[in-house]
Amino acid sequence: MRLVVLLLSLGTLVLYGRAIAALWSFMVGHPRPGMLFLGLFGGTITAVSAVLLWKKRLRELDWVKEDEEGQQR
16 A cells, blocks of 8 residues: 555656646747646646545554544543
8 A cells, every 4th residue: 555655646746747847848839738737637636546545544553543532532
C-alpha cells in the first residue's frame, strides 16, 4: 500500500510538472492545451487517490484506533 501511495505521489509531481511545462509553452508562443489539461486533470486525480489510500491505511493502524477511542470518552 505504501508503495502505491508513493508512486501516486510521484505521478502527481510529474503530471503537475507537465502542466507547468504547458503553461511555459503558452508563454513562448506554442500553446499545448491538451498537455495542460492532461497535467492538471491527471495530477489532481492521482493526488486525491494518494490521499484517500493513505487515509485508509492510517485507519487500519492499531495506534490510531487507540487514540481515537481515547478521545471519544
